[in-house]
Amino acid sequence: MSKQAFQDYYPEELSHCYGCGSNNADGHQLKSYWLDEKQGETIARFTPKAYHTAIPGFVYGGLIASLIDCHGTGSAAAAAYQAQGRVIGSAPALRFVTGALNVNFLAPTPMGVELILRGKITEVKERKVIVEITLSADDVVCVSGSVIAVKMPATMG
Numbered sequence: 578m579s580k581q582a583f584q585d586y587y588p589e590e591l592s593h594c595y596g597c598g599s600n601n602a603d604g605h606q607l608k609s610y611w612l613d614e615k616q617g618e619t620i621a622r623f624t625p626k627a628y629h630t631a632i633p634g635f636v637y638g639g640l641i642a643s644l645i646d647c648h649g650t651g652s653a654a655a656a657a658y659q660a661q662g663r664v665i666g667s668a669p670a671l672r673f674v675t676g677a678l679n680v681n682f683l684a685p686t687p688m689g690v691e692l693i694l695r696g697k698i699t700e701v702k703e704r705k706v707i708v709e710i711t712l713s714a715d716d717v718v719c720v721s722g723s724v725i726a727v728k729m730p731a732t733m734g
């Protein structure tokens with residue numbers, strides 16, 4: 578696993594994201610890493626707080642969607658650097674936003690355990706990266722999803 582999170586390379590001015598920005602004290606501050614860079618596999622971990630409850634004992638689906646979203650866009654940025662043979666974080670910055678987010682809730686996600694997000698890069702183009710993601714709790718895949726990440730338009734930053 579890589580030591581530094583992809584989000585740690587985001588510049589200060591782009592680190593306010595509710596899902597993964599280190600400058601957002603009220604956000605989730607999700608951190609994503611390479612699990613196996615050669616295979617295009619990434620990982621993130623998150624333990625929901627009590628207020629992330631949907632029904633007592635189970636995690637709110639909107640939280641799960643945002644974790645998949647940010648693990649996807651972070652993984653996309655890392656994959657884009659990799660595809661260009663560049664060191665992650667080097668200038669000019671490569672940043673991705675969500676073009677499309679698909680989430681399938683396969684089984685209820687229990688509260689009280691660490692959730693594991695695994696990403697697999699399935700397509701890398703100059704302006705678009707697709708990441709397939711699963712979310713597991715206690716080794717059970719509770720959610721699958723995908724993110725179509727598109728290079729951040731100049732109008733956004």
Ligand SMILES: CCCCCCCC(=O)SCCNC(=O)CCNC(=O)[C@H](O)C(C)(C)COP(=O)(O)OP(=O)(O)OC[C@H]1O[C@@H](n2cnc3c(N)ncnc32)[C@H](O)[C@@H]1OP(=O)(O)O
Pocket residue numbers: 587591594596646647650672673674675676677702704705725727728729730
């Ligand atoms: C910096 C870190 C930030 C972390 C971000 C965290 C995640 C977020 O919450 S981001 C905020 C939510 N997202 C947004 O607000 C984005 C708003 N949308 C936009 O700005 C634009 O529609 C944008 C950038 C997604 C696409 O722009 P557009 O000019 O249409 O892209 P374009 O260059 O034509 O398309 C590139 C590729 O993406 C595909 N694509 C674009 N949008 C979509 C979509 N909605 N669904 C599927 N595919 C899409 C195109 O088909 C094209 O694919 P291909 O190359 O295979 O033909």
